[in-house]
Amino acid sequence: MTQGFFISFEGGEGAGKSTQIRRLAERLQAAGHDVVVTREPGGSPGAEAIRELLVNGAADRWSPVTETLLMYAARRDHVERVIRPALARGAVVLCDRFADSTRAYQGAGGDAPASLIASLxxxxxxxxxxxxxxxxxxxxxIGLERAEARGGAARFESKGLAFHERLRAGYLEIARREPERCVVIEANADIDAVTAAISRTVDQRLER
Ligand SMILES: Nc1ncnc2c1ncn2[C@@H]1O[C@H](COP(=O)(O)OP(=O)(O)OP(=O)(O)O)[C@@H](O)[C@H]1O
Ligand SMILES: [Mg+2]
Known part of the structure; x- marks a missing residue:
């Protein structure tokens, strides 16, 4: 069976994930790859229904542990129905947020225990x-300013600056612990510079 390649994009609000995924998808498609673009929370019909519960409403609507469980219910459906089948047929999967978002948002940003998240x-x-x-x-x-300028104050954007600073530190800690899997991209740069850095990294890894 062929095996595809799974790339996740992570970072705080307004970091440029969706912008960069669109650009990378176009470039990989032009190079002849079978590309699947998907996102979390969501990405399958069941997970998109759960997404509505997660991204709307008051900031304190769910506790971090409840949020973690909803995220993982959505993630399981997405993995079973979209990601695994795509990888099995050899596609490159580009996922806008994945498991590290739970470690960062509910773990570092909230107080969901790392042991619960690791077990899930x-x-x-x-x-x-x-x-x-x-x-x-x-x-x-800067990310929050970008997200605000784009419009639509979503639930996670309303959690305040201190939350988003813990989030950023959480992501950098994940990268420090798993340097083989994770590459930190300087996103406080113009859009083309970020695209170029991502292209270099992805081409290197796809060639391996
Ligand atoms: N490098 C950049 N410099 C300046 N503005 C940018 C840059 N990258 C993206 N933007 C703009 O910032 C806004 C947020 O970008 P984008 O939606 O790609 O971020 P995101 O990481 O997907 O955010 P979210 O987590 O909220 O979905 C958009 O209006 C986008 O055009
Ligand atoms: Mg986005």
């Missing part, structure tokens, strides 16, 4: 983890 990763993902994770890093206030 182990039992729920059962080996479906990214081959490469691009962490788009920029100061929290």
């Amino acid at each position: 990763e182990d039992h729920v993902l059962s080996g479906t983890v990214p081959d490469l994770t691009l962490i788009l890093d920029l100061p929290a206030e």
Whole structure:
């Protein structure tokens, strides 16, 4: 069976994940790859229904542990129905947020225990983890300004600057612990410079 390549994009609000995924998808498609673009929370019909519960409403609508469980219910459906089938047929999967978002938002940003999150990763993902994770890093206030300018104050954007600073530190800690999988991309740069850095990294990894 062929095996595809799984890339996740991570980082705080307004870091440029969606912008950069669109650009990378076009470039890889032009090079002849079968590319699947997807996102979390969501990415399958069931997970998109759960997404509505997660991204709307008051900031304190869910506790971090409840949020973690909803995220993992959505993630399991997405992995089973979209990501695994795509990888099995040899596609390059570009996922806008994945498991590291739970570690960062509910773990570092909230107070969901790292042991709970690690156990869910182990039992729920059962080996479906990214081959490469691009962490788009920029100061929290700049990301929030970008997201605000784009419009639509979503639930996580309303959690305040201190939350988003813990989030950023959480992502950098993930990259420090898993340097093989994770590459930190300087996202406080112009859009083309970020695209160029991502292209270099992805081409290197796809050639391996
Ligand atoms: N390098 C950049 N410099 C300046 N503006 C940027 C840059 N990258 C993206 N933007 C703009 O910032 C806004 C947020 O970008 P984008 O939606 O790609 O971020 P995101 O990481 O997907 O955010 P979210 O987590 O909220 O979905 C958009 O209006 C986009 O055009
Ligand atoms: Mg986005």
